[in-house]
Amino acid sequence: MANIHDIAKRAGVSVATVSRVLNHHPYVSESKRAAVKRVIDEMDYTPNHLAIDLIRKKTRRIGVIMPYNNNQAFDQLLHGVLNRSVELDYSVMVLPTKYDPDKELNYLNMLKNKQLDGIIITSRSNTWDAITPYTKYGTIVACEYTDHPEIGCAYMDRYGSYVETFQLLKNKGHSRVAFTTARGEESNSTLLTIEAYKQIFGDLPPEYHIRDCYNMDDGGGAAQQLLHLDCRPTAIYANGDEVAAGIYQYAQRNQLRVPEHLAIIGQENQPVGIGLRLSTVDHQLVKVGEQAFDLTIENSKDKIETPYHIIERESI
Amino acid sequence: MANIHDIAKRAGVSVATVSRVLNHHPYVSESKRAAVKRVIDEMDYTPNHLAIDLIRKKTRRIGVIMPYNNNQAFDQLLHGVLNRSVELDYSVMVLPTKYDPDKELNYLNMLKNKQLDGIIITSRSNTWDAITPYTKYGTIVACEYTDHPEIGCAYMDRYGSYVETFQLLKNKGHSRVAFTTARGEESNSTLLTIEAYKQIFGDLPPEYHIRDCYNMDDGGGAAQQLLHLDCRPTAIYANGDEVAAGIYQYAQRNQLRVPEHLAIIGQENQPVGIGLRLSTVDHQLVKVGEQAFDLTIENSKDKIETPYHIIERESI
DNA sequence: CTGAAAGCGCTAACAC
DNA sequence: GTGTTAGCGCTTTCAG
Numbered sequence A, B: 001m002a003n004i005h006d007i008a009k010r011a012g013v014s015v016a017t018v019s020r021v022l023n024h025h026p027y028v029s030e031s032k033r034a035a036v037k038r039v040i041d042e043m044d045y046t047p048n049h050l051a052i053d054l055i056r057k058k059t060r061r062i063g064v065i066m067p068y069n070n071n072q073a074f075d076q077l078l079h080g081v082l083n084r085s086v087e088l089d090y091s092v093m094v095l096p097t098k099y100d101p102d103k104e105l106n107y108l109n110m111l112k113n114k115q116l117d118g119i120i121i122t123s124r125s126n127t128w129d130a131i132t133p134y135t136k137y138g139t140i141v142a143c144e145y146t147d148h149p150e151i152g153c154a155y156m157d158r159y160g161s162y163v164e165t166f167q168l169l170k171n172k173g174h175s176r177v178a179f180t181t182a183r184g185e186e187s188n189s190t191l192l193t194i195e196a197y198k199q200i201f202g203d204l205p206p207e208y209h210i211r212d213c214y215n216m217d218d219g220g221g222a223a224q225q226l227l228h229l230d231c232r233p234t235a236i237y238a239n240g241d242e243v244a245a246g247i248y249q250y251a252q253r254n255q256l257r258v259p260e261h262l263a264i265i266g267q268e269n270q271p272v273g274i275g276l277r278l279s280t281v282d283h284q285l286v287k288v289g290e291q292a293f294d295l296t297i298e299n300s301k302d303k304i305e306t307p308y309h310i311i312e313r314e315s316i
Numbered sequence C: 001c002t003g004a005a006a007g008c009g010c011t012a013a014c015a016c
Numbered sequence D: 001g002t003g004t005t006a007g008c009g010c011t012t013t014c015a016g
Helices: A004-011 A015-022 A030-042 A049-056 A072-087 A101-112 A128-136 A158-171 A188-201 A216-227 A241-253 A271-276 A285-297 B004-011 B015-022 B030-042 B049-056 B072-087 B101-112 B128-136 B158-171 B188-201 B216-227 B241-253 B271-276 B285-298
Strands: A061-066 A091-096 A118-121 A139-142 A152-156 A177-180 A235-237 A263-267 A279-282 A303-306 A309-311 B061-066 B091-096 B118-121 B139-142 B152-156 B177-180 B235-237 B263-267 B279-282 B303-306 B309-311
Touching: A004 A015, A004 A030, A015 A030, A049 B049, A061 A072, A061 A101, A061 A285, A072 A091, A072 A285, A072 B091, A091 B072, A101 A118, A101 A128, A118 A285, A128 A139, A139 A285, A152 A158, A152 A285, A158 A177, A158 A188, A158 A235, A158 A263, A158 A309, A177 A188, A177 A216, A216 A235, A216 A241, A216 B271, A241 A263, A241 A271, A241 B271, A271 B216, A271 B241, A271 B271, A285 A303, B004 B015, B004 B030, B015 B030, B061 B072, B061 B101, B061 B285, B072 B091, B072 B285, B101 B118, B101 B128, B118 B285, B128 B139, B139 B285, B152 B158, B152 B285, B158 B177, B158 B188, B158 B235, B158 B263, B158 B309, B177 B188, B177 B216, B216 B235, B216 B241, B241 B263, B241 B271, B285 B303
Parallel strands: A061 A091, A061 A118, A118 A139, A139 A152, A152 A303, A177 A235, A235 A263, A263 A279, B061 B091, B061 B118, B118 B139, B139 B152, B152 B303, B177 B235, B235 B263, B263 B279
Antiparallel strands: A091 B091, A279 A309, B279 B309
């Protein structure tokens, strides 16, 4: 592959001049500019971007850390990031962790070794203390609130949304309310869900909290556990619409009418929830992803909250 | 940031020796190796990956060209790619085109400018003639069949699956069958769908083919058009389960029973289809994505077909 | 306006 | 085993 020297030689100019026309500098005579352009076309030349990035110390490339790449919620965030990255001509790398803390740290190290200008963390498995040192090497933006001054945040008011949802259920007359979460107490959302529950209902009977729910099957499993309890819940707040759909299906198969016998509400306004007419709380993750991207490239440490919407359909 | 010279100086060795311990070469005395390692730790040094890639002419980074990043089908392919990339320690960049041919070509150019070792094309908007010249610069793998000798292919037997599905509908007594597609005749899948239709049913009444269907709303729109036809179809083959779900909802709202009044079958076995008990044809896109990745890093030009599965539920 | 030359940070002959 | 040195392909002073 031709390089900038080949072009210079063949065009009868110096590499500096070639570089100037490549970068649209002024102060290049029209004749030389034309000659260089002609040779570039002739030789089908494209500058090596690695060399450019090495010198510029910028890649226009950011990474998105996400635990799973087949989960609607994270896909929405990624979608938002991509929306903006395409507009602003940035590249984005997907960095799936499966919640492996070491893998996560390795990804953060891509800031240090110059592969990435910034990283968006959609969900983390390290403590902030382990993460924040990497802000030295590049921008880090989180999709959750943290008061660390070096971390930009694009987030939804999870706690507020959980509180309001539980309150809504309570207002509808439910006193035995269960909920599902993805991970356990190591997760920020789980913690907030538990917190919100306690604020509205007081004590949390441990059996009303089902962990490790990611998809429809998990939802079915959760429903089975919950509905065989002596003191079975009359409402379930699922951590996603797919999980909610699994619960719904289980209820149907067991002749439980929704919402009369069992109220169900999910999260993220996914297609399956729309199809099944399930109520949901939409955390507007696409918008959050867009904002996370903007914070990243502006190297901003702002904290931006995006409002959520509770969408009542026929399942509560 | 410290560089390899700083490490060498401080450790009292040459840069070559530092490079050797960095790359786990033999023939370095234990004492020097230890000294270098100590200094690396002390100075919190990480090699600059851009410099390494520049020299090695390899990035261990591949790109995935996809028209939309919020579409279940493409997400499944991406998911497959990521599954394997994590295992084999490759990075993947998402390259969304919105079917803009120029954007697509710009992405292909990332092979030429050394940002990427390979590219997987999940769907394209350029002709193969425009794409194949880029095989000079890196590996290109397609998620559709093409006989071009320089392009590896991981694909599903779309034509076979369409033929079998139409035949299934015919066997069930349907003679008036409509279908939806995403794009029009510029798309390979659309072409194959039309072809398959003609093989089973002969002439295609133009009004039985609805284009531009991507989500539930589009499905609803398609249903509305189709069901107001004088000669309304008794079955619809949707180009995805979300579209199928939209059709289903429209039918429900209009007191049409499924499958008695209207048979519906979708594609890709997505959650909303499972929730609604919709029949579907699963093209196993995750597996296809995994194979596409493997072909890419092996620089293989093989053509690998993945079998599809028709899943009959309650909607046909 | 233009070119020579000094890097960016690293690898890999090559010589000792 | 180890160091010297010549690149990889580009940008950017600094003179002229």
